Amino acid sequence: xxxxxxxxxxxxxxxxxxxxxxxxxxxxxxxxxxxxQFMYSPRKREEKKRAERINTLKKNDRIVTIGGxxxxxxxxxxxxxxxxxxxxxNTRIKMLASSIQNVVGDETSxxxxxxxxx
Numbered sequence: 001x002x003x004x005x006x007x008x009x010x011x012x013x014x015x016x017x018x019x020x021x022x023x024x025x026x027x028x029x030x031x032x033x034x035x036x037q038f039m040y041s042p043r044k045r046e047e048k049k050r051a052e053r054i055n056t057l058k059k060n061d062r063i064v065t066i067g068g069x070x071x072x073x074x075x076x077x078x079x080x081x082x083x084x085x086x087x088x089x090n091t092r093i094k095m096l097a098s099s100i101q102n103v104v105g106d107e108t109s110x111x112x113x114x115x116x117x118x
Contacts, residue, residue, distance in 0.1 A: 053103050055080055062104040065095065
């Protein structure tokens with residue numbers, strides 16, 4: 001019995017002398033990489049799509065702001081930083097283009113007003 005325990009301790013000591021397992025160093029890096037892929041990559045793709053929608057914004061596009069205001073684009077500044085939206089006949093709001101959440105469509109497409117997509 002003592003002999004088998006002694007042999008087990010010798011084998012364990014030999015394995016410990018062989019150096020640390022490389023898998024112990026690779027596994028945390030792999031887990032961090034996977035976490036980054038699942039958390040940050042989709043957000044970056046969504047930010048790119050949103051920036052593209054803002055850059056392709058044109059007059060008479062129907063939009064929804066991050067505050068929930070819906071309206072039609074009346075004018076756009078040359079650098080696409082500011083947008084004036086028409087909410088009602090005599091109501092216009094000048095705002096940052098970055099506060100646009102979604103482009104619903106254009107006024108001439110005949111799309112119903114309740115067809116807001118997020």
